Amino acid sequence: MSDLPEKYDTDVTVEKAGTDASPEKDSVELETGRFHRLKVLGEKLGIETNGIERIAEDARTDRRLWHNGEVWLAANCVIPTFGIGILGPGLFGLGLGDSLLTIVFMNLFATIFASLLSTFGPKLGLRQMVGSRYSWGWYGVKLVAILNSIACIGWSAINTIAGGQILTTVANQSISNAVGIVIIALCTLVIGFAGYKYVHVYERYSWIPTAIAFFIMLGLTAKEFVNLPMTTGQTEAGDVLSFAGTIWGFAIGWTSLASDYNVYMPAEASPVRVAGWAYLGLNIPLILVEMLGAAVMTVTFANPEWEALYQSQELGGLVWASLSSVGGFGKFLMVVFMLSVIANNIINIYSLGLSMQVWGSWFHYIPRSIYAIVGTAIYIPIAIAGANNFAESLSDFMNVLGYWLAIYNVIYIEEFIIFKRCSYENYRAAETWNDRKSHTIGFAAFLAGCCGAAGAVLGMDQVWWIGPLAKPIGTYGGDIGFELSFAFAGIAYPPLRWLEAKILRNYGYNV
Structure with missing residues (x-):
């Protein structure tokens, strides 16, 4: 990484356990035996060996805050983002406007x-799941980490389906989706296995060819766009709410690993600038690429050839329809789109290991890089099994993801605003991050989460369930699951958290 300071390295000083006896014992045992030998081998190979340990302040030397934007720019300037956009007209029946x-x-x-x-x-110098201990509790965060691990696997599977479909189309159906899925998964594994600094290097440049390919697609298809009329009344309301829920699920999905990619930035970095770069890096590709997807999808309603390609080959067919006018060059651009999936998937595979290390002490023993291999072995067969149902699989996954992440976010943010008084210093991260008695147990967050889940059940609009509050919206219902889950959990958490803290203090907890 020639453009980073010499001291910017992932194998740097970390702060060990706090005052809790069990984590201290774990830290000692972690430095012995077979896992220590794996760590030494990883260091020799240049692989990041740090896991969920707190990064010491003197080791945070990455002062280029725009790095916090480039990761999200690259991760979202990808063909799955285009796939989100096509769902508006294609699945929910919306007009272009x-x-x-x-x-x-x-x-x-x-x-x-x-x-x-x-x-x-x-x-805080903490990865996202470790920082979640302060709101979800020492034990409650383990449930969150499991859900986030499942989400990382699901994201990876959905993304590789998109890439697999494109490669199959490029090969004129002569190879199966499975081949493309395996190719993307193995390329992702190499970078995700290597670690933090390699992820940043890859993301810095990977978005450029993909962005160029999207601009070429825009130039080739703009004259074909169809201004589909809007529907009106309840039907319009229901469709818009359901599409909004899918967009929410895609965008909010990054919150459960948001701080994994900037823990090497200095503690004195301006929060406004850090957040600003992230906001810019997220919205530029999300808005522009999804808008392109929606516009390209409208052509299928007026062009029978495009519609036939989409019906037979889904996302891959639609992309080829938009690029087929330039022949072989169009197929080259499709390969670029297929490879773009890697930029999104390496985020999931890298963070998967960090989430799994939070499951418990024994899981912390296992190096993060090993989890990248395990996760890849799990999501490849899942992606192959769902390879022929990209649109429906994507929509269903995004909505369910949106429900639980609405709950996760409102609890995390209320902890910061209400109980930490909007002060990062009140977390006392250096002393408390690995001290069990400096965190709540997690009862408050769990019960608030159950309230949020009840809200999701009341408001969701899925093929397998339409909540009683969703049924009156639109002809076939309208999804308000994430709004209700956010509201129900947000109302329940503060009093439950106050009560839990009051009880735990009587038992020596410093919460």
Whole structure:
């Protein structure tokens, strides 16, 4: 990494356990035996060996705060983002105008949360799941880490389906989706396995060819766009809410790993600048690429050839329809789009290991890089099994993801605003990050989460369930699950958290 300070390295000083006896014992045992030998081998190979340990302040030497934007720019300037956009007209029956408006306003709102949570990386020096201990509790965060691990696996599977479909189309159906899925997964594994600094180097440049390919697609297809009319009344309301829920799920998905990619930035870094770069890096690709997807999808309603390609080959067919006019060069651009998936997936595979290390002491023993291999082995067969249902799989996954992340975010943010009084110093991260008695147990967050889940059940609009509050909206219902889950959990958490803290203090907890 020639453009980073010489001291900027992932194998740097970390702060060991706090005052809790069990983590101290774990830290000692972690330095012995077979896992220590794996760590030494990783250091020799240039692989990041740090896991969920807190990064000491004198080791945070990455002062280029725009790095916090480039990661999100690259991770979202990808073909799966284009796939989100096509769902507006293609799955929810929206017109072009209401699709574009929903994309703009929903992304501008949803990305506020990831931008805010990203500021905790430099301030606390903690990965996202470890920092979540302060709100979700020492034990409660283990459930959150499990859910986040599942989300990382799901993201990876959905993304590789998109890439696999494109490669199959490029090869004129002569190879299966499975081949493309495996190729993308293995390329992702190499970078995610290597660690933090390699992820940043790759993300710094990977978005450039993809952005150029999207601009070429725009130039080739703009004359074909169709201004589909908006629907009206309840039907319009229901469709817009359901599409907004899908966009929310895609954008809010980054919050559960927001601080994983800036913990090497200095503690004195301006939170406004850190959040600003994240907000910019997220919204530029999310808004522009999703808008392009929605616009390209409208052509299928007026062009039978495009519609036939989309119906037979889904996302891959639609992309080829937009690029087929330039022949072989179009197929080259499709390969670029296929490889763009790697920029998104390495974020998930890298953070997967950090989430799994939070599950418990024994999981912390295992090096982060090993989890990258395990995760890849899990999501490849899942992606192959769902390879022929990209649009429906994407929509269902985004909505469910949006429900639980709404709960996660409102609890995290209320802890910061109400109980930490908007002060990063009140976390006392250096002393408390690995001290069990400096965190709540997690009962308050768990019970508030159950309230949020009840809200999601009441408001969700899925094929397998339409909540009673969603049914009156639109012809077939309208999804308000994430709004209700956010509200229910947000109302329940403060009194539950206050009560839990009052009880725990009687038992020697410093919460």
